[in-house]
Amino acid sequence: MESRFRILFLALAMIVLSGCAATKGLFGLGAKESASLPAEAPEPEQIIDPQVERREIKEPAIDAEDFEVGAFVGIMSIEDFGSDVVYGARIAYHITEGFFVEGSVGQTEAGLTSFEVLSGGAPLLSDSDREFTYYNLNLGYNILPGEVFIGESRAYNTSLYVIAGLGSTRFAGDDRFTVNFGAGYRFLLTDSVALHIDFRDHLFDIDLLGEEKTVHNLEGHLGVTVFF
Amino acid sequence: MSERNTTITPSTSRSTKPPWLTVLVLMLSQAFTTGLAEAAEEYRTVSVADPYLEMRTGPGRGYPKFYVVNRGETVEIIMRKTDWFKVRAPNGKEGWVDRDQMELTLQPGGREIKFAQADREDFTDARWEAGVMAGDFGGANVISLYGGYSLNPNVSIEVWGSQILGNFSNGWMGSVNLTHETWPDWRISPFFTMGTGLIHTEPKSTIIQGEDRTDQIAHVGVGFRFYASRRFILRAEYKSYVVFTSRDENEEVEEWKAGFAFFF
Numbered sequence: 001m002e003s004r005f006r007i008l009f010l011a012l013a014m015i016v017l018s019g020c021a022a023t024k025g026l027f028g029l030g031a032k033e034s035a036s037l038p039a040e041a042p043e044p045e046q047i048i049d050p051q052v053e054r055r056e057i058k059e060p061a062i063d064a065e066d067f068e069v070g071a072f073v074g075i076m077s078i079e080d081f082g083s084d085v086v087y088g089a090r091i092a093y094h095i096t097e098g099f100f101v102e103g104s105v106g107q108t109e110a111g112l113t114s115f116e117v118l119s120g121g122a123p124l125l126s127d128s129d130r131e132f133t134y135y136n137l138n139l140g141y142n143i144l145p146g147e148v149f150i151g152e153s154r155a156y157n158t159s160l161y162v163i164a165g166l167g168s169t170r171f172a173g174d175d176r177f178t179v180n181f182g183a184g185y186r187f188l189l190t191d192s193v194a195l196h197i198d199f200r201d202h203l204f205d206i207d208l209l210g211e212e213k214t215v216h217n218l219e220g221h222l223g224v225t226v227f228f
Numbered sequence: 229m230s231e232r233n234t235t236i237t238p239s240t241s242r243s244t245k246p247p248w249l250t251v252l253v254l255m256l257s258q259a260f261t262t263g264l265a266e267a268a269e270e271y272r273t274v275s276v277a278d279p280y281l282e283m284r285t286g287p288g289r290g291y292p293k294f295y296v297v298n299r300g301e302t303v304e305i306i307m308r309k310t311d312w313f314k315v316r317a318p319n320g321k322e323g324w325v326d327r328d329q330m331e332l333t334l335q336p337g338g339r340e341i342k343f344a345q346a347d348r349e350d351f352t353d354a355r356w357e358a359g360v361m362a363g364d365f366g367g368a369n370v371i372s373l374y375g376g377y378s379l380n381p382n383v384s385i386e387v388w389g390s391q392i393l394g395n396f397s398n399g400w401m402g403s404v405n406l407t408h409e410t411w412p413d414w415r416i417s418p419f420f421t422m423g424t425g426l427i428h429t430e431p432k433s434t435i436i437q438g439e440d441r442t443d444q445i446a447h448v449g450v451g452f453r454f455y456a457s458r459r460f461i462l463r464a465e466y467k468s469y470v471v472f473t474s475r476d477e478n479e480e481v482e483e484w485k486a487g488f489a490f491f492f
Contacts, residue, residue, distance in 0.1 A: 060270045060271055060272050061272075062272055062305050062307065063307040064307070064309075065308070065309050066308075066309060066310060093490075094309065095310070095459055095460060095490060096310050096457075097310050097311065097312065099460075101360070101488075101490075137371070139488065142288075145286065147285060147291070155285065157285070157286040157287075167371065176393060177393035191307060227309070
């Protein structure tokens with residue numbers, strides 16, 4: 001900006017001065033003319049054309065990493081039906097540094113009830129009905145964000161979070177309205193990759209074994225997620 | 229991880245770590261970060277206009293400040309997480325700076341800089357909205373996901389998908405709504421809605437009689453949206469449904485729901 005003004009003034013001064021000199025020399029009008037000349041201010045571009053190239057600033061976009069997607073594997077205990085491996089996937093969106101929303105799906109398989117094992121009789125459920133799949137939509141809060149140190153030279157950002165939400169579980173031939181809550185620990189290996197340890201309780205009502213009751217299905221899993 | 233540690237303690241020798249850890253670290257960082265870093269090698273640069281810019285070790289208000297960039301120095305913006313920006317100082321130090329401080333920096337041309345942040349105005353003017361709601365649908369539990377698009381601040385179109393989980397039957401429901409907000413600039417903004425769709429019900433497996441049904445539905449409703457903060461909305465609504473059954477008379481169902489949504 002400053003240099004442009006300087007060029008403008010220099011150009012103006014040159015024109016005025018040369019104009020003065022020319023008119024003075026040619027027409028001998030000297031002092032009278034020179035007083036009115038600055039007001040005329042001929043176009044400066046004719047003498048000096050400042051080739052100022054405007055810098056085209058194309059600003060690189062800032063990489064926002066608020067989404068988190070990943071997979072997990074762990075152990076899930078289905079009340080009355082033993083424990084088995086559970087695996088699934090999750091996606092989360094971080095709204096603020098504290099709050100995030102999360103959706104997850106998971107699948108495991110129900111084993112035999114103690115009664116089925118002891119009696120040796122007909123199984124209560126068919127194989128397809130033993131498949132236990134769930135989805136849930138949760139709200140989470142990073143309750144204890146922090147850092148951990150490994151040795152002298154390494155520090156990792158971590159967070160202990162709590163989640164709670166609603167969803168549905170397909171088990172024993174029906175979809176069941178499910179409430180789940182739990183806590184987890186997020187360990188950021190880099191700014192974009194995190195390890196998770198999660199513990200959750202899935203509650204729903206079931207009347208499979210006679211009277212209706214609320215069952216607790218506890219799940220613990222390890223997961224990896226990537227932020228993008 | 230490797231980035232940060234080399235920047236905080238550049239002089240630490242690598243030989244103190246077990247070799248497998250180094251290998252693991254290298255593999256992970258190569259697998260996940262190089263691809264991203266290469267794609268966006270050129271970072272946005274801003275210069276510090278305030279007396280100083282404080283860097284924290286993590287993206288949160290509790291993380292300690294460990295470095296200060298002085299006025300006049302430039303920093304590169306590497307990434308953003310919610311309202312925190314990871315920046316790199318000229319000497320290679322990297323840390324997290326909050327949005328308020330970043331807004332006091334200047335762009336290369338000397339202009340001020342604004343970073344997008346959702347606020348009350350966006351609550352009124354934002355085009356897209358998505359949310360999750362849950363509640364009671366004629367005695368059964370209902371979980372709903374919806375997405376909406378605003379044609380103007382008052383009128384929006386919404387698409388809903390719901391799962392209904394009852395004692396005697398389960399089902400799903402899909403519908404398209406038109407929603408009208410009379411005072412979209414109010415923090416608690418009431419709305420009216422009407423729409424149509426389909427409902428599918430199947431009796432529970434423990435109940436013998438009954439068969440699957442798919443019927444058309446129509447509904448009217450009222451509710452309100454409450455601007456909580458940032459992109460966050462709390463929403464509650466009541467809808468009255470008419471199910472056009474194939475039997476002689478239509479069914480009427482009342483639905484109450486509450487949930488949260490965010491706009492973008």
